[in-house]
Amino acid sequence: MMTTGKNDQLVYHGTSDEVRLGDRVRLTRLIRKPVYGTVTYMPGVSPRHREMEWPEFSRWAIELDDGTVMSWPYVPEELQPSKRLQLVRRGDPDYEGLKPADELK
Numbered sequence: 001m002m003t004t005g006k007n008d009q010l011v012y013h014g015t016s017d018e019v020r021l022g023d024r025v026r027l028t029r030l031i032r033k034p035v036y037g038t039v040t041y042m043p044g045v046s047p048r049h050r051e052m053e054w055p056e057f058s059r060w061a062i063e064l065d066d067g068t069v070m071s072w073p074y075v076p077e078e079l080q081p082s083k084r085l086q087l088v089r090r091g092d093p094d095y096e097g098l099k100p101a102d103e104l105k
Helices: none
Strands: 024-027 035-041 057-064 069-073 085-089
Touching: 024 057, 035 069
Parallel strands: none
Antiparallel strands: 024 035, 024 085, 035 057, 057 069
16 A cells, blocks of 8 residues: 655655655666666755746656756646655755756756
8 A cells, every 4th residue: 555645745655755855765767777866856845946847837856876857747646756766865954956047967
């Protein structure tokens, strides 16, 4: 049974652990080795970035160790993270993540 948090938050698959800015995560992939990264953008928590939030649509993102930014729609009431995304450890609570002027790779 999948446990989820409130309808307005993202949680890691099968847990009640909320996805938080600064979390260290592992993303497993078919056939290839897993990749590691950090949750770098969360709508409502991060300073607004022009490529991540619009009036009708928002995204949340992970920055992989190679600098690539991967993002997904932020619709927690309808779409939660895949089971391929796993929490490795909680990050620094002072982590700032993606800045408004940062260019996305």
